[in-house]
Amino acid sequence: MTFLITEPSPRGREDLAAYRTRGGYAGLDRVRAEGGRWALEQVAAAGLRGRGGSGSGCPLAAKWRRMAASAASDRYVVANGAESQAVSQKDRYLLTHFPHRVLEGLLIAAEAVGARQAFLCVRGDSGAAVEAARRALAEAETAGLIGTVAVAVQPTVPTAVSGEETALLDALAGLEGYPQPQPPRPEEAGLRGCPTLVQNVESLAQVAALFRHGPERVRAAGTRTCPGTALFTVTGAVDRPGVYEVPYGTRLSDLLRMAGAPPVDEILAVLPGGLGSGPLRPDELDVPLTYEDLAALGTTMGTSAVVVFRRDGASLPEVVRENVGLMAQASCGQCQGCKEGHLALARALEAGDMAEARRRAEVLLYGRGNCALPTGTARFALRALQSFPETEWQALRTRPEAVPRTQR
Incomplete structure (x- = not known):
């Protein structure tokens, strides 16, 4: 290594x-x-x-x-x-x-x-x-x-x-x-x-x-467009959570194995870059960890915080709904479009209105805020809505806990 x-x-x-x-x-x-x-x-x-x-x-x-x-x-x-x-x-x-x-x-x-x-x-x-x-x-x-x-x-x-x-x-x-x-x-x-x-x-x-x-030593690791190594936080449903240094271009699946992730058929989704990144399906985990390869899948390296969700935990709608709610609360409220857009998206998800949630996420994705918070929230929700099977969205279950699972 x-x-x-x-x-x-x-x-x-x-x-x-x-x-x-x-x-x-x-x-x-x-x-x-x-x-x-x-x-x-x-x-x-x-x-x-x-x-x-x-x-x-x-x-x-x-x-x-x-x-x-x-x-x-x-x-x-x-x-x-x-x-x-x-x-x-x-x-x-x-x-x-x-x-x-x-x-x-x-x-x-x-x-x-x-x-x-x-x-x-x-x-x-x-x-x-x-x-x-x-x-x-x-x-x-x-x-x-x-x-x-x-x-x-x-x-x-x-x-x-x-x-x-x-x-x-x-x-x-x-x-x-x-x-x-x-x-x-x-x-x-x-x-x-x-x-x-x-x-x-x-x-x-x-x-x-x-x-x-x-x-020369830096370029000996990684890829041509992403030389060197990078640090990734791996958390969620893994046996060995922590910070890992790996060369750029390492496959996400290999990083997950290092951290003790469950078998692929037990994984619900993986965030490759924290709460502002689009979730990846279990069949997409062989993606190389480079900016370009993740962007090609409609997601991002973001904060390099890899979060693993297991199928026997929350459903995908719960994961998305809770974390969009978290980001809505985190908005500084300075940009009204950001603040109102987050709340509108959160309300659509709470109501189980997937069509409205997609529309709100698309508006939020291209909104003009002073920072990338609304873009990240929209990317997170929109990729989950567009790239995961409809069966993942069939049953929205309400849980009494207000604390998102990623924060426990």
Whole structure:
């Protein structure tokens, strides 16, 4: 098995001494010696793609180049570890066990785009991750590794939209933490109106791995369009839930076997990317884990939170109805179309009106909100309605519990 981002069986937090024995911070030294332009060339050569919850896999080099092209003197870099969905654990796992890998990637990014202030944002209700990030920063400061970049660890409020990049910047500016319209992109006008590079913490750990191992080692894993490895949270009806690092292109069915999923004939559905991804049928689980292969099936990698539902648990209508209700409650209410669209879809599902639910999901899918929450909800519901047999929808059963099964 190839490991680039993590190491097998870590014992608690990887401290500075342990990380440096594995080559940690040598990449940062090289970037400081070679300069930002060289760093950008290395990121482009490796073909790294973003690991944020949008599931779009935007090439890192494209964002970095937009930042580097700005003439503004003040600019920021933000490590996004807000991890909005409770079913996703990969960012908290990474920060808890391997915080120096994120911190080195953050410092490399700051050097590459010319930023002199950086924020390491961590989901606030994860005390272990916050403490590990703070200890790593203190160790790096004591060792003189931070240089001229001012770095702050910032806990975030755990809401369904707190991890959206413009909502994160809104909160850092002392505002309500709501998603903001785009364009402009944050790289053009972000925090305090200045160019701001926002990268998921796993993306930054990938950056540290790149400068530790080189582009050739990264491209030796994964696929041509998706080089390297990625972290996936596997949860739900599995014997060994947890965070797994596998190369891009690994078949979902192989990942499920690693996590101890039930036999295919006992599986009801699988979400490949958290609550904003379209569920996959049992006959679709051999799909390679790449952005393009999942998009071809009408779903997305999303937050890389793989959720397995067993046939002897909730019915598919119950799963969809409960989680659409959850997302409706999670809406920040800023965009009326999003808020009302979620509620209308939830009401149609409660009433068992599948035709109306499809219509509402289609409207929500193409609605114009400030973030991807409504799109994800619509994708989740619409694929379930369109791609699963009608027999799955024949009987809507009402349960008294209000807590969705994915949250138990």
